[in-house]
Amino acid sequence: MNPIRAVVFDAYGTLFDVYSVTARAEQLFPGKGEALALLWRDRQIDYTRIRTLAAPDGAWYKPFWAITVDALRYAAQRLDLRLDAAAEAQLLKEYACLSAFPENLGALRRLRAAGLPLGILSNGNPEMLDISVKSAGMQGLFDHVLSVDAVRQYKTAPAAYALGPAAFGVPAHEMLFVSSNGWDACGATWFGYTTFWINRAGHPAERLDAEPSGTGHDMNDLLDFVRARGIAVAHG
Amino acid sequence: MNPIRAVVFDAYGTLFDVYSVTARAEQLFPGKGEALALLWRDRQIDYTRIRTLAAPDGAWYKPFWAITVDALRYAAQRLDLRLDAAAEAQLLKEYACLSAFPENLGALRRLRAAGLPLGILSNGNPEMLDISVKSAGMQGLFDHVLSVDAVRQYKTAPAAYALGPAAFGVPAHEMLFVSSNGWDACGATWFGYTTFWINRAGHPAERLDAEPSGTGHDMNDLLDFVRARGIAVAHG
Known part of the structure; x- marks a missing residue:
């Protein structure tokens, strides 16, 4: 050993603990917060993998925070949620300060x-x-x-x-x-x-x-x- | 151009068209077929990426069919579905013959x-x-x-x-x-x-x-x- x-x-x-993000998402989009948080997290991880796979030399690398923003915007659009600047800022702040x-x-x-x-x-x-x-x-x-x-x-x-x-x-x-x-x-x-x-x-x-x-x-x-x-x- | x-x-x-897989899953697990098909597909793609990312030399490579089986078993277990050998064979056959x-x-x-x-x-x-x-x-x-x-x-x-x-x-x-x-x-x-x-x-x-x-x-x-x-x- x-x-x-x-x-x-x-x-x-x-x-x-990323749970507070889901709670805030649910507050902003009642009934859809959990779906938003899940898809957001999924796409966040997907984008990291897709970018590194496509370029082991880092050519398509993008910092995690920027990917986190991309993923949130994708998830909201996919779920047809109106993510205005204020709601986006609230969710990102929640993610930044866990x-x-x-x-x-x-x-x-x-x-x-x-x-x-x-x-x-x-x-x-x-x-x-x-x-x-x-x-x-x-x-x-x-x-x-x-x-x-x-x-x-x-x-x-x-x-x-x-x-x-x-x-x-x-x-x-x-x-x-x-x-x-x-x-x-x-x-x-x-x-x-x-x-x-x-x-x-x-x-x-x-x-x-x-x-x-x-x-x-x-x-x-x-x-x-x-x-x-x-x-x-x-x-x- | x-x-x-x-x-x-x-x-x-x-x-x-992979839709027939969802239809069969729904037939086998009423009310849970779509969730099973979605999680199956998610894990299938995840596993391909995780394996290639971890070993650009192919050391953790596993053929797609074997990964497809792994992903199905994971998805069924995660959703607490009893996937017996017959059900598994039916779903895999559906996937093989699209x-x-x-x-x-x-x-x-x-x-x-x-x-x-x-x-x-x-x-x-x-x-x-x-x-x-x-x-x-x-x-x-x-x-x-x-x-x-x-x-x-x-x-x-x-x-x-x-x-x-x-x-x-x-x-x-x-x-x-x-x-x-x-x-x-x-x-x-x-x-x-x-x-x-x-x-x-x-x-x-x-x-x-x-x-x-x-x-x-x-x-x-x-x-x-x-x-x-x-x-x-x-x-x-």
């Missing part, structure tokens, strides 16, 4: 206290990550906040996952990569990380022939996984 | 009669394309049936789109690439093809900063586009 010498987290949906999942701050602090260097490895561009970390009250918790913007390739490109080992100076198999996106946990597993899938929604495992090293429901399960690898993490 | 010296088509949803959209056969014959070499360029693996072409009654209409299987990279990877010019010996900008998937039309536009998006569903344009050379509702609109480029295509 590989030792764990550092932990890197996916950001959106893993550290930051909360942490309730158990996350305590869990991150205990991992740090156990001596583990922590990081973020996200599709988000540096500016939006910076705002998100602050609005979730996570300043000072991470040794590295890594954005795929540095390589202009989105996950699941190997160049994106390679940012972790390069920044921490630790081989991937001795790093724990944590994501609540099943596909992201699989991508990191392929790359060579030790991985943990926080399956908050209780979804079935993605059928990608890649099994995360561990799975749980929330960050507390992650702490148990880390303890089982011999690291003394305090209980809350 | 570039001349058109050959036409290549995407297959599933463009030449072959019909052509009603206007397609006539349109393809008229394009050929106008002297244009025709082809397919699809994510589908050769075996499934072969069956699909036959069950849609399209034998003998195509000079090249090209599968990304040859390069183990799915669309929108440039290596996939490069199969067209290589097979026809015609530069991409003198070839017309036709797809009913907006993202596919954009990917081919980026690659350098002259492109036509058959927007059957009347969806908004994908916000990918790539505009297809032409857009229409069905294959008859495509024929008008080809006529406008100076090729004498007979009227039906």
